[in-house]
Amino acid sequence: MEEAEASEPPPAAPTDYRFDDIYAGAPAAPVEESSFAAPVPVKRRRNMLKLWTWAAAGFFLAVAAAGGALYYFGPPAWMVAMGIVPEEGDPDLLFYLSKPAERRKLPTGEEYFAFGARIVNSGAQTLPVPPVLVQLRDRQNRLVFSWTTKADKSRLKPGEEASINESRIDIPKNAENLSLTFVP
Numbered sequence: 186m187e188e189a190e191a192s193e194p195p196p197a198a199p200t201d202y203r204f205d206d207i208y209a210g211a212p213a214a215p216v217e218e219s220s221f222a223a224p225v226p227v228k229r230r231r232n233m234l235k236l237w238t239w240a241a242a243g244f245f246l247a248v249a250a251a252g253g254a255l256y257y258f259g260p261p262a263w264m265v266a267m268g269i270v271p272e273e274g275d276p277d278l279l280f281y282l283s284k285p286a287e288r289r290k291l292p293t294g295e296e297y298f299a300f301g302a303r304i305v306n307s308g309a310q311t312l313p314v315p316p317v318l319v320q321l322r323d324r325q326n327r328l329v330f331s332w333t334t335k336a337d338k339s340r341l342k343p344g345e346e347a348s349i350n351e352s353r354i355d356i357p358k359n360a361e362n363l364s365l366t367f368v369p
Contacts, residue, residue, distance in 0.1 A: 277308030278341070278367065285346065286363045291354075299352035302365060306341035313340050314347055316368040321360035329360045332367060 263333040284301030291297050306312050314336045321330040336347035349365075 206334075222304070224247060255259050277306060277312055278314065279305050279307055280365050281305065282363075284350075285363050288356075295353065295354050296356060296358070297354060298348075298356040298360075300363060301351075302349045304336050304347045304349070306343055306345050313341055314338060318366050319351065319366050320364045320366070321356065322362040322364065323359045324361055328358045332345065 256257050264270045281303045282300065283303045284299070286298065286300040289297045289299075295300050302317075304314060304317075318336050319332055319334055320328055323329050332353070334349060334351055336349050338345075338347040341347055
């Protein structure tokens with residue numbers, strides 16, 4: 186009996202049934218695994234929302250750093266030369282009140298308002314004199330009345346002066362503060 190047991194064939198390997206093989210009716214060949222086979226790499230899913238959030242935060246920090254540097258150090262010379270950023274410094278055309286603003290009551294009952302100002306070119310080149318915006322404000326610094334006027338000269342050489350002499354009758358009674366600015 187021992188001889189009979191030794192002559193029996195070894196038991197068959199378990200068969201691997203795959204989906205196609207089950208419905209095709211034929212058993213699949215057994216799959217042999219190699220000990221030298223590399224493990225199948227696992228592809229991790231990326232959270233794209235998290236990546237875009239980090240990219241946006243990095244962009245914000247870069248723009249904030251560039252803006253802070255521009256504010257702290259000022260614009261580079263090439264930006265001023267190209268006209269991207271205006272050159273900072275003292276303005277070349279300056280205002281001086283030569284005659285302080287005054288109010289008078291006229292015999293007709295109307296109120297007369299007058300002032301005089303000088304515009305001086307403190308620069309090193311001849312400059313055009315733009316129109317001047319005259320603004321009158323009340324005690325709370327609210328604009329009450331304004332108009333545009335021109336100086337007696339349209340161009341000023343270095344060190345030269347132009348004058349403005351204005352008088353109006355139609356000024357509101359609550360106007361107290363006078364401001365002069367150039368119209369661009």
